[in-house]
Amino acid sequence: MNVEKIGLIGLGRMGKNLALNMIDNGFSVVVYNRTKEKTEDFVKETSHEGAYTLKEFVEKLPVPRVVWIMIPSGEPTESMIDKLSSLLSEGDIIIDGGNSFYQDTLRRNKKLQEKGIRFLDVGTSGGIEGARDGACYMIGGNKSAFDLLEPLFEKTSVKNGYGYFGKSGNGHFIKMVHNGIEYGMMQVTGEGFEILKKYDNNLDFEKVARVWSNGSVIRGWLMELTQRMFSKDPSLKDVPSEIGQSGEGLWTLQEALHQNISTPVIAASIFRRFDSQKNFDFSTKVIQGLRKEFGGHGTEVRLK
Secondary structure, three states, X not given: OOOOEEEEEOOOXXXXXXXXXXXXXXXXXXXXXXXXXXXHXXXXXXXXXXXXXXXXXXXXXXXXXXXXXXXXXOHXXXXXHHHHHOOOOOOOEEEEOOOOOHHHHHHXXXXXXXXXXEEEEEEEEOHHHHHHHOEEEEEEEOHHHHHHHHHHHHHHEEEEXXXXXXXXXXXXXXXXXXXXXXXXHHHHHHHHHHHHXXXXXXXXXXXXXXXXXXXXXXXXXXXXXXXXXXXXXXXXXXXXXXXXXXXXXXXXXXXXXXXXXOOHHHHHHHHHHHHOOOOXXXXXXXXXXXXXXXXXXXXXXXXX
């Protein structure tokens, strides 16, 4: 059986681009968003289907229904899954593509199993550009659901950019640790450019990042984003000094403490984010600027 029609809930930065990615790869999409204006705009832009109530949304999907959720973690995701579980049937599939806490995922999976609804937790990385042109997926949950949907993951991910990691919660756990690592990498990047700025404020930081992006040991996408960020705003005058965070780094640190594992770099990066609300410098601008480059993030602090 091939699934050719996907329901997607949430037309924010990631959700909309993921829906466009699916369409580009031959899938039909039915979208639903809390604010109907975004749904209307998407329908006009793509000529694909929209729904304005969850009941209408579910009715437009073929059996087994596949619903991919791309909304903020915590209560919004909890509420949406509860509502969907009363409308879906045995054998249908819910995908949580957001940054949910893995313990919440385990609990939700247990509730959905009781109703025969299959659940996949899909940690999604690559930022807005990845969602649009090729994401990175860390997948856990129901194996039969994964087998059915593997063509979807393969076509909408970057090459070699998806993997199934077994039981429920594993996808979100791996994404959580990924984000903890990301915190540390951005922190050390910010610190490095702070040192450069204090040494010589007239250095061309965009050029530094360009050189480091080509052949150096620290080359990579974050450094490419650093170059792009400085090309737009060399002094970062329009970037807030406070670093926002959505929780995954803190969850990683909590898990490390629970397992008695020393993670000083991740811990320091989290403490610096809290500290940036009062004490900031050029390094905090670099970090916040990077968050905006890959994910369009503001400075909101959204922790569990």
